[in-house]
Amino acid sequence: xxxxxxxxxxxxxxxxxxxxxxLGVVINRFAGTLFSSFVARNITVVSGHIVSSMEExxxxxxxxxDVPAVEALGMYFVHEGYIVSxxxxxxxxxxxxxxxxxGQCSAVIADIARRMERDxxxxxxFTRTQYPMRYRDRDIGLVNIETYxxxxxxxxxxxxxxxxxxxxxxxxxxxVLLSMVVSVLLATALSRPILNAAEAAKHIAEGDLSxxxxxxxxxxxxxxxSRSVNELACALEKGERWQKRLSADIAHELRTPLTCLxxxxxxxxxxxxxxTASRLASCHEEIRRLTKLxxxxxxxxxxxxxxxxxxxxxxDLSKLxxxxxxxxxxxxxxxxLELRVESGPSPLPVSGDYDRLMQVFINVISNAVKYTxxxxxxVRAERLAGSVGTEQGAKGVREDRHYAVTVADTGxxxxxxxxxxxxxRFYRTDESRxxxxxxxxxxxxxxxxxxxAHGGTIQAASxxxxxxxxxxxx
Ligand code: ADP
Numbered sequence: 001x002x003x004x005x006x007x008x009x010x011x012x013x014x015x016x017x018x019x020x021x022x023l024g025v026v027i028n029r030f031a032g033t034l035f036s037s038f039v040a041r042n043i044t045v046v047s048g049h050i051v052s053s054m055e056e057x058x059x060x061x062x063x064x065x066d067v068p069a070v071e072a073l074g075m076y077f078v079h080e081g082y083i084v085s086x087x088x089x090x091x092x093x094x095x096x097x098x099x100x101x102x103g104q105c106s107a108v109i110a111d112i113a114r115r116m117e118r119d120x121x122x123x124x125x126f127t128r129t130q131y132p133m134r135y136r137d138r139d140i141g142l143v144n145i146e147t148y149x150x151x152x153x154x155x156x157x158x159x160x161x162x163x164x165x166x167x168x169x170x171x172x173x174x175x176v177l178l179s180m181v182v183s184v185l186l187a188t189a190l191s192r193p194i195l196n197a198a199e200a201a202k203h204i205a206e207g208d209l210s211x212x213x214x215x216x217x218x219x220x221x222x223x224x225x226s227r228s229v230n231e232l233a234c235a236l237e238k239g240e241r242w243q244k245r246l247s248a249d250i251a252h253e254l255r256t257p258l259t260c261l262x263x264x265x266x267x268x269x270x271x272x273x274x275x276t277a278s279r280l281a282s283c284h285e286e287i288r289r290l291t292k293l294x295x296x297x298x299x300x301x302x303x304x305x306x307x308x309x310x311x312x313x314x315x316d317l318s319k320l321x322x323x324x325x326x327x328x329x330x331x332x333x334x335x336x337l338e339l340r341v342e343s344g345p346s347p348l349p350v351s352g353d354y355d356r357l358m359q360v361f362i363n364v365i366s367n368a369v370k371y372t373x374x375x376x377x378x379v380r381a382e383r384l385a386g387s388v389g390t391e392q393g394a395k396g397v398r399e400d401r402h403y404a405v406t407v408a409d410t411g412x413x414x415x416x417x418x419x420x421x422x423x424x425r426f427y428r429t430d431e432s433r434x435x436x437x438x439x440x441x442x443x444x445x446x447x448x449x450x451x452x453a454h455g456g457t458i459q460a461a462s463x464x465x466x467x468x469x470x471x472x473x474x
Contacts, residue, residue, distance in 0.1 A: 005191040012183030017176055024172045031164060040151040050077055051131045051143050054086055058133070058140050064088070065141070070095045078104060081112050081154055083126065083146035089139050112148045115158055124149045193222040197229045204229075209237040249426050250297060253440065254290065261286050289440075296442040299359075300425065303449035310353040310453060317350040317403060318343030321379050324361035328369050337369065338376035348381055350401060350474065356450045357474075361405070363443040364458075364470045368409035370439065375410025375467070384473070408469040414462040422460060423448045447472075 002010075050073075057069045065086065074084045078097050083105055085096035098105050109126060116122040127149045133141045153161065196213045203211040211233055215226035264283055267273040318341070325341050332339045350357075361379070368377045384402040414422060418429045426441040444458070451458045454474055462468035 003191070004194060005187045008187035008190060009180075009183050012187065013180055016179040016183065020172045020176050020179075024168050027168055028165060032161070035157075035161060036151055039153060039157060043147055043151060046077075046080070046082065047129065047131065047145050047147070050082060050084060050145060051133060054084075054143050055133045055135060055140070058135055060135055065094045067095055071100060075101065075104070078108055081108060081147065081152055083109065085144045086133075086141060087144070088141040094141065109148075112152050116148060116152055119158065120153070122152075124152075190219070190222070193217050193219075193226055197225050200229050200233070204233050204236065209233050209240060245425075246297075246301070253293065253426055257286055257290055261290075293440045293442070296440060296446060300442055300446050300449065303446060303453065310356065312351055313354055314349060314351050315354050317348035317381055317405070319347075320350075320354065320358060321361060321381055321405065324358055324365055325379055327362055328365055331369050332377070335369070335373065337372060337374070339365075339369075339379070340376065341379045343379075343381040348383070348401075348403060350403065352454050352474065353450075357454070360447040360450050360458075360472060361407070363447040364407045364472065367439075367443060368407050368411065368468070368470075372409040372411030372467070377407065377409045379405065379407050381405045403474050405472045405474070406469055407472075408467065410467040413464045413466050413468055414460070415464040419460060419462055423458070 053073055054065075054070060057066045057073065058064075059066060065088065070086055074086070074095055074097050077084050078101070083097050085098070086094040088094050093099075113125075116124065125148070126146045128144050128146045131143045131145065132139060133143055193213070200211045200213045212230050213226045215223050215230065217223050217226065261283060264273070264279065268275040268279065273279060321341050321343055325339055328339060365377065365379065381403055384404055414429055421427045422429070423444045424441075425445045428439055428441040448458050451472055451474070456472060456474040459471050459473075460468060461471070
């Protein structure tokens with residue numbers, strides 16, 4: 001199969017050759033037509049000049065022509081391709097080129113006929129035209145001029161035409177060669193990014209995801225192609241890294257509780273431990289925690305791999321926050337805490353996936369409850385300043401809403417060193433591990449992924465021992 005570069009070169013070259021050929025033929029024809037009409041006009045002018053020159057060779061006193069002068073003039077014009085004969089007023093031949101030098105006349109006639117027929121394909125013949133000569137309103141005779149018709153080129157004119165055609169041919173060849181070079185360069189410039197992209201795609205298919213191609217080309221579509229290949233490699237690399245990290249994280253997170261569970265079960269099977277109700281309940285609790293961990297992982301997997309489908313709907317954010325807080329009524333009562341939701345009297349209309357956003361606030365409030373022993377938890381929703389307005393969208397005018405929901409607690413807080421990591425998957429602060437709170441370190445990762453899928457953010461501010469404030473912006 002022909003390479004893209006050769007294909008482009010072939011197309012460009014054929015096009016350029018055809019264009020140059022056509023242009024050459026058109027210029028040649030046009031110049032030929034112009035030149036032949038110029039030559040035809042020139043024959044008339046020269047004939048007039050012959051007549052007036054012959055009239056000047058008339059001696060009015062003697063009433064005769066100066067024959068030697070007529071002959072000199074006539075022979076000069078024979079060489080130019082004009083066969084001249086002169087008659088006086090009585091019809092007597094004064095001078096005739098044919099009878100003067102028949103050999104010379106025949107040579108000129110044969111030469112012109114051959115040149116016109118062979119070089120220009122014109123098979124005309126010599127035709128005779130008669131011109132009267134006058135002296136002061138008196139007829140003094142006739143000049144007969146025979147020329148090759150409808151026109152003929154003299155030797156110098158034929159030379160001029162040949163030089164012009166040679167010049168056109170040379171210019172055409174130079175132009176074609178130059179165009180060939182340009183088309184090879186152009187075809188190379190156009191095909192190289194495509195070949196590079198194809199090569200990169202082959203490497204990607206073979207598993208080399210580190211491959212990247214330059215996206216600096218002068219052509220928008222080629223830049224787009226290179227960028228797409230790079231983005232594909234990036235996405236695959238990210239996916240591969242994600243998969244490796246997830247597998248490592250899962251193995252790490254599951255190994256400890258499973259080993260623990262296995263040890264406990266074996267101890268009971270071997271009779272080392274009595275299978276008491278409390279020991280079985282502890283094993284059951286561990287299995288329940290592992291099941292929850294697997295469920296969380298599955299949610300996170302969907303969220304982090306961008307396969308999350310949001311079921312957007314319009315709802316009142318304050319109602320969602322109240323419903324989320326209601327989940328913790330019992331837990332809050334048991335710990336003797338106070339949980340308040342402050343969202344103002346008016347509804348806070350929002351568009352989003354109700355269930356997913358519920359999960360965000362459940363995760364954040366659940367942490368606040370988990371890590372607070374005394375004091376209170378306050379959930380506050382407020383419109384961000386300047387967020388109420390209208391925006392001209394494709395479907396008309398719609399309301400533009402931005403909210404900040406803060407969940408503030410008076411709990412154990414998070415140290416400055418650990419704060420930047422709490423949104424990392426499986427990250428748990430030392431304090432939370434010591435408390436055996438049962439967390440898996442996934443809750444905030446899930447909340448962040450959902451918030452980002454809604455175009456929002458989550459930020460945390462905290463001080464160890466003084467409580468934390470989580471702000472969800474949507
Ligand atoms: P977990 O399931 O362990 O709570 P998260 O991802 O929800 O996992 O939270 C990650 C870590 O961030 C927690 O282990 C905890 O150490 C810390 N954290 C989150 N919220 C709070 C909070 N309100 N107060 C103190 N620490 C918190």
